[in-house]
Amino acid sequence: MAKVYAITNQKGGVGKTTTSVNLAASLAATKRRILLVDLDPQGNATMGCGIDKSSLEYSVYDVLVASKAIGECIVEAPESGFSVLPANQDLTAAEVELINEIGREFRLREALATVADQYDYILIDCPPSLNMLTVNALAASTGVIIPMQCEYYALEGLSALINTVNRVKQLINPVLEIEGILRTMYDGRNSLTNQVTDELRRHFGNKVYSTVIPRNVRLAEAPSHGLPILFYDKQSKGALAYLALAGEVLRRAASDTSANTQAEQIH
Numbered sequence: 001m002a003k004v005y006a007i008t009n010q011k012g013g014v015g016k017t018t019t020s021v022n023l024a025a026s027l028a029a030t031k032r033r034i035l036l037v038d039l040d041p042q043g044n045a046t047m048g049c050g051i052d053k054s055s056l057e058y059s060v061y062d063v064l065v066a067s068k069a070i071g072e073c074i075v076e077a078p079e080s081g082f083s084v085l086p087a088n089q090d091l092t093a094a095e096v097e098l099i100n101e102i103g104r105e106f107r108l109r110e111a112l113a114t115v116a117d118q119y120d121y122i123l124i125d126c127p128p129s130l131n132m133l134t135v136n137a138l139a140a141s142t143g144v145i146i147p148m149q150c151e152y153y154a155l156e157g158l159s160a161l162i163n164t165v166n167r168v169k170q171l172i173n174p175v176l177e178i179e180g181i182l183r184t185m186y187d188g189r190n191s192l193t194n195q196v197t198d199e200l201r202r203h204f205g206n207k208v209y210s211t212v213i214p215r216n217v218r219l220a221e222a223p224s225h226g227l228p229i230l231f232y233d234k235q236s237k238g239a240l241a242y243l244a245l246a247g248e249v250l251r252r253a254a255s256d257t258s259a260n261t262q263a264e265q266i267h
């Protein structure tokens with residue numbers, strides 16, 4: 001059964017999409033079967049994978065609103081070895097159209113359940129708000145990955161996100177956990193960065209990934225070529241960082257599984 005991670009932060013520009021696309025490609029490079037779900041009407045993850053969002057036959061909108069079978073909406077990222085449920089601006093209408101629907105929080109979860117055995121990891125690139133789309137992502141997920149920049153206001157807003165995660169966990173998705181906090185656009189020479197890191201570790205302990213994603217211009221260039229960084233410049237610091245992150249994500253998942261197995265054996 002796939003592990004499903006929502007990559008979320010209601011702030012824009014913190015590296016959600018960059019992380020979604022490049023973690024998907026890095027995990028796929030380790031022979032894991034990956035589905036990337038683009039849940040942002042901007043369709044940046046879709047474009048970043050080399051898929052033209054303006055010529056989609058079907059998108060995640062059709063899955064959420066029109067109850068289209070998810071298998072008919074999934075496409076392959078050219079060259080990168082993973083699958084994508086793409087998005088475009090049609091998705092903007094989804095929120096309004098779902099308002100009066102019963103079970104609207106569960107649309108994505110129900111759709112993903114039908115394909116979960118075909119993937120090892122499903123990554124969901126969330127929009128920059130805590131709206132019904134994000135609630136759909138959290139309801140469908142086993143874990144939350146929070147990318148953030150280590151800047152002064154970074155921690156502000158984090159409590160709203162954590163509250164939303166906790167409410168979704170209490171009310172509709174008891175298995176949901178914070179999977180990891182990822183420091184993005186990282187510059188270790190900046191003393192503020194170190195203060196924010198200390199604070200994050202105080203609040204979240206070892207949930208803070210030890211891998212950091214450096215500020216790297218190649219990461220910013222790759223989307224305009226429709227390629228994950230691994231296929232654009234695999235020697236770059238950005239590519240190495242996302243490969244290291246994939247390794248850390250896999251190790252964490254393996255230790256969670258063995259901890260669960262031990263717990264089951266004890267009971």
Ligand code: ADP
Nearest residue numbers: 012013014015016017018185214215216219220
């Ligand atoms: P979000 O999805 O949270 O809005 P993005 O992943 O789109 O954030 O990143 C915002 C901008 O910053 C994009 O132009 C992206 O190319 C750039 N960017 C993201 N991560 C890095 C990085 N580590 N180094 C340099 N530029 C980055």
Ligand code: MG
Nearest residue numbers: 016017040044
């Ligand atoms: Mg984005």
